[in-house]
Amino acid sequence: MKKVKHLFLLFALLFSSLLAPVGALTDNSTGASSATSTSQSSVAAIKKRGKIVIGTAADYPPYEFSVKENGVSKRVGIDIDLGKQLAKDLGVKAEFKVMNFDSLLVALETHKVDVVIAAMSPTPERAKSVDFSQVYYGDNQDIVINKADQAKYKTLKDFDGRVIGAQNGSEQYDLAKQQMKGAKLKRLDRVNNLIIALQSHKVDGVVMDSTRAKAFVANNDQLKAINPHFKTSGQQGTAVAVAKDSPGLVAATNQTIAKFKKNNTFDRVYIPRAGKYMSQRARQNTVWNYFVLGVGNTLLITIFAVFFGFLLGLLFALLRWSKNLLFHSIAVAYIEFIRGTPMMVQVMFVYFGIGELIQDIPAVVAGIIAISINSGAYVAEIIRSGVQAVNHGQTEAARSLGMSKQETMRYIIMPQALRNIWPALGNEFITLLKDSSIVSVIGVAELMYQTQLIQSATYKGALPLFIAMVIYFILTFTLTRLLNYGKRKLNRS
Template identity: 55%
Template sequence: MKSKKIWITLVVLIMMLLVPLGKVSASNDNYLQKVKDKGTLVVGTSADYPPYEFTVKQSGKTNYVGLDIEIAKKFAKNLGVKLEIKNMNFDSLLVALETHKVDAVISGMNPTPERQKSVDFSNIYYRGKQYMLINKKDAALYKNIHSFKNKTIGAQTGSLQYDLVKKQMKNNQIKGLAKLNDLVIALQSGKVNAVAMEEATAKAFAQNNSSLKVINPEFNVDSSQTGSAMAFPKGATSLVNAANKTIAEIQKKDLINKQYIPLAGKYMSNNSKKNSMWDYWTYFAKGIEYTLIITVVSVFFGFILGILLALLRLSKNKLGKAIAVAYIEFVRGTPLMVQVMFVYFGIGAIVQSLPALLAGIIAVSLNSAAYVAEVIRSGIESIPSGQTEAARSLGMSQTLTYRYVIIPQALKNIWPALGNEFITLIKESSIVSIIGVGDLMYQMQLVQSATYKGVIPIFITMVIYFVMTFGLSKVLGYFEGRMKHA
């Protein structure tokens, strides 16, 4: 009994010693020092949220502006480092933070208790009300949340507004989308009856679109959940403290109201005056460039890996065949979007220097390889076994038989199917926009947020994709014709 008491006493003493040690360790984290050592503060944002963060075209380049961006600039300046902005979907921001793809997140984000479980927040730097954006023609119908009974309400996924609609408008159907631009398009096309968003953002859309109107639906909001704050990795106390110093300086000088919001309004006004699609042709050109880079590189590596997987699946080596079958079935059985996110956020958490473009190429290449492998396998199996037997009887090795007899004939048979896979790849590469790769889809979203026009950029993007795929189909058709006459 005595020895048991002694052991309990020792355990209690050790725990008492470890608790303060843990606190010291947390307070003496090296996050701030890491940022200073690399000389760059990487900040994640979702640049479709005026006046907090959005894009403008300056000297032919895309620049990120808004009151959040100004705060991030001020924070980086106070740290003595350069600011790097990473633009991605709002619901991917905290994942990027937890996997250390970014050092901080500033995107009009509310420090809700649920989010505080996984990340740390700075002090509130701006507080606004929660509004509804509606079509002006419906102004007489909707006054508060009770007016929307049995209606469809749109909200950005992962946002405070989404939770408010879900909890306080239970008789309504909620439609969640990642981008506010898409929600505004849904509103204008009658897919939703209203869109819940933060006050300043709702007013920004209404001021730049005469067919829209804002109302205060009088949500019952807990004051502890309102307001915008910067988010940091869990345990990054040094960065949080540094951010709080910057926020205190900004609030003392009232920079948000005196400088940042007026500057954002100026940018928004200029965007409204110069919102012709022709003014943004460089956006679409850059998108085409990235889309073609991703497609060409992915086709090359996907084809090489596809041949290897097809040969392994057809081989007599049980281990190699099992690996090939497992890979092909797994990749074909999971969505490309999930694979892209896994490569960027999953593998990227281990290899933190992995760029979004490279992650996108890797994911698309690995996905394409599985489909190419099946196309090649079916092509090889379509060749009569007598061809192989004849080649082997002439003294040709298995390698030479495949190289000079089987593959050339199989290629003729599978060329149309391979062509379809390459064309599909151009369209499927648009998935990489979710991790911030500047492909055509990503650039389209930038144009939408910069011009406050939703449908026209989509139409232009459709035409561009059609021109690329139609052109490629004609090129592939030409080579297919030559193969038939060879």
């Protein structure tokens, strides 16, 4: 019920933000934004909320990754342990938000998270947007290769003409781009996908920090890590990212890190613990439990998106028919703008942009809103085409019988239009079910997101994808049968 309330409230706010002038957004991003950042990211504000929200990627062992324990998926690793200890030192609970690595700083800047603990290097470019703690674990940059190729590669020059993989948005990608100009770069959102690509010979090497490289090599005797001696500048290692102008939180984070460095907690406790979890994960065989939550959220998103998308489509189809110039213009602007922008951009805008207005908006709710709004634009045009397909003589006959315009539309035009547009609506609903996979970019644990977790947990590339394809087919085939049943019912009426 709480999610439903969020949906109704946020739909109204979304439309007002979509129509807001760009200048207003610019104003909000200056002094007001800085003040908001300071207040929301202060230690006092976090203690008042009783929790600290930590952004992470959960695909980067031994720093942060997912395992299954007693049938339950959980986040583990060096960064997870550090986040929990930071929360304990602040006297609050730790809440982890998992998303793609290249979305983490956006989430921090838009106040979706309080800190980012995700094996992030404190580069000068990133420091322009966020503040960093002191480095909590130092690292070199290695390249992981297949052990069978170890005689081929020793230096960066040896990779000329070869394909090199790196995580999107990472320091490793920037280093490879700057210092391996003779190589072909391939970037993916998840490092586990890069390792799968390496093992299947889609790439010849994967650039990553030495700690991560050692963890992979220790758990896979077919891999080898080499140090090609990248030239680096600035602080080397990983640090906690904090929103700008949050000195209190930076100081609190540094206190926790200093305590761990003094007690050698990272090398003595955290890395061995992460290695134990990695070994445990490598022994896991079953993948079915991961799919259960994914299918549930996929169906939840689809059902709500179909419902709200149809309502929005009907509303804006009526507004477009309106003789009121304002209503007509709003409908045209909505339909053309939504159909002219990618759904992925809309999903990220709702989550990160509208999240500026409403804090703590759940990712699944943001996904439902974005997909519903996208669908509404297409449904509006489907309904309009269906109404236009009804012979105009039907309207004239109804009006000659004394029926009002509203009665004519309700009892004469719409029933016939619905019969005409049913196949097109069915195609739109099936598309919604498949497009729900896009919300995985903001960390919604739908089917595609869970599939990626399975790949991360098992290092199997093709099998989880094949199973996901089969599940999507079963869902779409079932929906098609239901739509065909509805079509037969309409034809009989």
